[in-house]
Amino acid sequence: MKGFTPLVLGILATLAFSWLGLAYIPDLQIGHLDPQSDEEGTDIYPMPKSGMAERGRRIYVANGCFYCHSEQVRADYAASDIDRLRDAAPSPPSKWGDRRSAPRDYIFDRPALLGKMRMGPDLANIGKAAPAEEEAPPVQPSPANPANPAPPGASPPAANVSPPPGNAPAQQNAKPAAQPSTPTEPGASPPAANASPPPTNAAAQQNAKPPAQPSAPPAPATSLPATNGSPTPANATAQQNAKPAAQPPTSPAPAAPPAQAAAAPSPAASPSESPAPYSAAWHHQHLYAPRSVNLDSDMPAYKFLYEKRRVGGEQSADAINLRGEVAPGEGWEIVPTYDAKCLVAYLMSLNQSHPLNEVKSAAPPAASPAAAKPAAK
């Protein structure tokens, strides 16, 4: 080596070269993907997540869930990921995924939590595994309110996306709107509570007991503050106020008889039964006491995301249905904190089942074989 300068230049050039190769060029290649839509521009996938689910992602990250759970399904030629069934199989049995993951699936994710380890199952499609009535509604064309611009609390990439029309706002609205409605502001929330279409997440699920409720047009105005406006304090008060709120006279949202609500937070379950696998109630129970759901689970309990409190009067609607030794005891109940609800909302939002043109789907032949060239082979 002749001297200092060529050495330094060489050192800098080698790393610059790998940066070009592994970061810059891929950025040109797959770094600016748009959501896919059909000819009418309606069937849009993927969509930004709701504010609640985005907050749930922070909880997911903060507690290191991604160290044990991957969020990527490998192609059928690379591994048997798409043949694997989930352990707690509902009927019909739910698979890890119908197709491999593709770069487009992650365009709104920040961080994109691909994962490196599977001490727990892959979660790329865990939201899809939820019982049908709870599954986050597939993105359907709904010509209503196309004027609504970028959704609230969405990840920054939303900026380079054409404003998602269709029911993106509707879906966005449904979740946050449903959440605070349970206990907090009885006066303010009735319209929002009504707005929830078939429940999409934990919170929605709990107070949307009557599925027959008419799906009123969403109210974007109310949902914006609910999503972005600091949810924590609201939650704090929510927890404190929950007791009175759950009492029949003041409870605005759930039209269901309180007795039934107290006994069975899961829609399908009778009081003595466990919630349907991968439903929101199931996730709560699983997070609170993993081995009460699956004896073989190696997951730590996340009891610190739940609150144990005395039942005064009626049990609150979102209390977890626990039995056996993890049950809180007579006169006590376990209710999820707002963080826990967000976390479950995030889990329920994980769904890569929508077909992508560039990926061959195992189940529905959505794309023509010619277009099904795996872009990310």
Added chain:
Amino acid sequence: MNPTEIPLKSPSSVTDLSIGDVEQVERALIDASTRVPVLMFYASAVVWLLLGTLLAGFTSFKLHSPDLLSNVSFLTWGRIRPAHLNVMLYGWASNVGMGTAIWLMARLCRTTLRHPLLLVTGGGFWNLGVLLGICGILMGDSTGYHWLEFPSYAAWTLFVGYSLIASWAVLMFRFRRGDPIYITQWYLLAAFLWFPWMYLAAQTMLFIVPVQGVLQAAVNWWYANNLLFLWFGSLALGTVYYMIPKVIGRPVYSYHLAAIGFWTYAFFASWTGMQRLVDGPFPAWMITASIAAMIPVATVGLNHHMTMRGYFPLMRYSPTLRFTVFGAMSYTAFSVLGVVISLRSFARYLQFSEVSVAYSHLGLYAFFSMIMFGAMYYIVPRLVGREWRFASLIKIHFWASVYGIGLMTLMLLAGGMVQGMNMENPTLPFTESTQSVLPYLRGRSLSGILMTVAHFVFAYHFLLMLLGLGRTASVPTFLNPVNPEPGEMVAH
């Protein structure tokens, strides 16, 4: 490149008595000038090492006993694990690496270290950054990127500290005497220039102007593998190029090979990042390029083995040599394992298993940390003017570390394979794969106990040295009684 162009102050020239006296004085002066900053880096590294070891044990036990203290948010497994990782990466490994590098730089540039207080300030910022970062992670502020979990306030504190440290390491080149640049200096200079490059690039592309979707994972692993190879790997390889010739009193086997090795390493190691994402949602060429780049990287260790040929018996005596050679050998094991697990036919099974944990530990512990232990056994006596007090403690440290990391690697490899095979078999329930790895994880916890013993013994010994309780003697502490004229006496 002509081999004779590669300047190397031949270690054998040290025996030349005509220049011996002058060099002795000069070295003593240089060592004295580096005493405060290097000892500070070492001391903080050892403190972080102990903390990281405790966190590691906790992480390991919690993995097979998930209910252990799981009800406190900041003790949940998913926070303890990144805390352990980052304490080890930025607290232990970076501190000890920078301390060693500063000392080596001063020695090889043959210049006294100017303004050591600036370095001390830099080190202070660095350690403050690590402390802030760990607290941030435990409080739930993790960013969610592997090996970059520190929240931004910690990351930038870290970077300020780093800039102070690195600018001094680089500036030392300005004051170097003599034009020759020895191989070690290439590696150290490269490490000091690469780290800010990759750190800034990763911080920018992940947090300031975030890239889209899966590219975050690509940038993340580009950074993580570069941190492993270009930062820790370069520091360790540079140290090996100094320590082995120095202790055995014999020049490097081939300078030509060393030059080729360095540029091979620089060129290919930086391309290996996607090796961790085999068959993920990425264009296939990225992953193939990374797999291909792993292969030349594995050849770099060859030179060390050739240099050592015929001198292995010296490992009986010299603690430095024993640790360093073990580390250099582990480099080969580490990089070969890296090739194997990234081949698609293996990645199918091993990609999401505990094998990747074994791989990281081989790199950061068996390779990097062992070399740094060796360097500390060499450097610390020269800074405090005392020799290590107990040969027996050094032996305990060595064997507990070796058995510890050996057992850990075996357990994780075997367990990971069982886990991976079960995971790839869709007829088995998923929990079968996690249940089947648990016995191996308990074995891993055992190995962690061994390593904990090793580190506490080492820390105690190091503390004795800091307190000036080492031996006053003219010969270094040998592991076994020795006849006159082994290599290390010469090198001293």
